[in-house]
Amino acid sequence: MITGYRHFVTLADSIQWDETAIDYTADRAAWPRLTETERTRVLGLLAGFCIAEFAVAGQLDAYRAAALDDSMEACFRAQARDEARHARFFDLVAADVAGVPGDTPAQRLDVLRDRAAPELVDLLEVRLPETARRLADDRQDLTSAVGLYHMVIEGVVLLAGQHAMLATLDGLSVALPGMHKGVELVLRDERWHIGFGSRIVQSADICPTEADAMLEQAETAAKVWGDLLTEDAIETAMRQHRRRLKAAGIKFW
């Protein structure tokens, strides 16, 4: 079977970046000058990303082990490298720009967890690891595991959050250019992750139950940001999700 995943690895190799090469000097100077409302909003989104990127970065081994061929396995490996960088980037911004206290990423994560909705924490720190564990036990379940990770968490939750973060940064009274740059680069990486996941779903035989699950999970997941995301942003994310599933050959309406 020609699965053609290799081009995602080539793409990933060509767009590598280094979170420590971004200049955060202006961000550090701007942070204290933001209004309280602005800081609260940026910190709320940042908390979600720190939790999400640490969580997803830790789960890809089960996906790699369940890969159907070498090219798919290489993609999961390239993706794990990206997710680890995303986790480092958001932690760096939390520590160096936003001044989140803690000596280690885990300690800062504990502080930030209080700012995230319990639904977001549950999705990323309970349901995703459970899915990865089931995948590790039974490698047959790859499609629904990719459905949760790539289509729902990355395609709906993280993509909508990244758009909300960029819109928030664009509207601040003082610019945070380093953070803006990094979020744009994260978004660029996530696009190929979602494209890769869509390709896996497209290549699989999806039963109606799996298709319904991908839609239902997304509807719940789209709300985990609480009031950090507008109704419009949630609707847009869901519309794109349905379009992506449809493009992957899934029909349920």
Ligand SMILES: [Fe+2]
């Ligand atoms: Fe990521």
Ligand SMILES: [Fe+2]
């Ligand atoms: Fe990703």
